[in-house]
Amino acid sequence: MCALLPAALAENMTLRSGRVLKDASVVSSGDDFVSVQYTDGVAKVPYKELTDEQQKDYRMTPEEVEARLGQRRLEDAARRKKAEEARKAADEEARKIRESLSEAERHPRYLEGADIARMFLLMGELTKVEAEVMALQWNALEADRVGLPEEARVFRARAGTYQDQVSAIRKKRESAEQYWQDLEKKYLALKDGTQKKIADLNKQVSQLQGEVRDVASQPRTERIIVPPIIRTWNYPPPPVIIRPLPPRPPRPYPVPPRPVPIPTKPNMRVG
Incomplete structure (x- = not known):
């Protein structure tokens, strides 16, 4: 990008074709164009669309543009020539290597x-x-x-x-290795804790064994064993529960026979 003259304040910019860019200001330029920022965005304006006055203001006259383009072509040609010479030198070096x-x-x-x-x-x-x-x-x-x-x-x-695939594989392998390292740390911590507990238990056993030896080494003395007094408690007698007998049906009594009347003859007197 070539250097610009001091950019003008934002104002309407009328091009050679009659197109008007509102509130326009030139923000940068190239060999044969200028970049203009205006209300609708940024426009790349070729030097041919600028008016004669605008070409002079922004150093975009045909002579200046042609001079810059010619210089650019010379630089590109020199760059291509240098790259070609470097390629030929590499090829010559490779040929020497093969021949050796x-x-x-x-x-x-x-x-x-x-x-x-x-x-x-x-x-x-x-x-x-x-x-x-x-x-x-x-x-x-x-x-x-x-x-x-x-x-x-x-x-x-x-x-x-293959770079993305290799990165994913290595990340997965690192995660697996980290998992095993964490698991190993947990195992070692658990192992240390268990060994510490075993050492504490062995210490307690040694202390108990020492106390037993101390008791066994003391002189024997007569001991009077007083049997415990067992007091009997006066518990009340168990309650007597009287349950009523189930009702019995009444005894059957014989029914007396009914009296039969004696038949009498008519006109008989009783004397």
């Missing part, structure tokens, strides 16, 4: 994830993703060793695509 190696050493010893996994069988657990990343990193170093920088860049780019 023996026939066997000129071939890169590339590995795959399975190869790395087999190496780690005896050293611990390794995921497939980690093994693949380590293989790509090894291959990049091998490509550098034999003078193949392009292949080395490809290997490193491929390894970079």
Whole structure:
């Protein structure tokens, strides 16, 4: 960005096309444009849309713009030339490295994830993703060793695509390791507490054994054992509960026979 003249206060800015930017002020500029902040936001205005007066105020005349663009092209060309020279120097260095190696050493010893996994069988657990990343990193170093920088860049780019997965795996492994460390601390604390309790119990047992030995070593004396007096209590007699007998049905009495009248003859007198 090129330097600007002191920015004018916010005022309406009329462009060559007749477009009006209300409350506009120039905030920055480039080689062939100015950035204008106005009520509706920020607009990038090319130097051709500025009026002649505005071009002079903001150093955007066609001659000044052409001079800046020409300088920019020269700088870009010099930068590209420098990058090309650096690339050629790297290629020449790689060629010298390849020529200095023996026939066997000129071939890169590339590995795959399975190869790395087999190496780690005896050293611990390794995921497939980690093994693949380590293989790509090894291959990049091998490509550098034999003078193949392009292949080395490809290997490193491929390894970079696994970065998120590797970070997640390592975070999970760190959490698991932290869990086991905490568990080990709890176990050691519990073990120390148990050992302390055992030591306290052994101390108490030793004290009791010493007291028993002290009692056994004292001289024997006659002891009179007074039997305890057991007093009997005058408990009241148990209450006598009289329960009424169940009602009996009345005895059956014989019913006397009814008298039978004696028949009499008519016209008979009793003398």
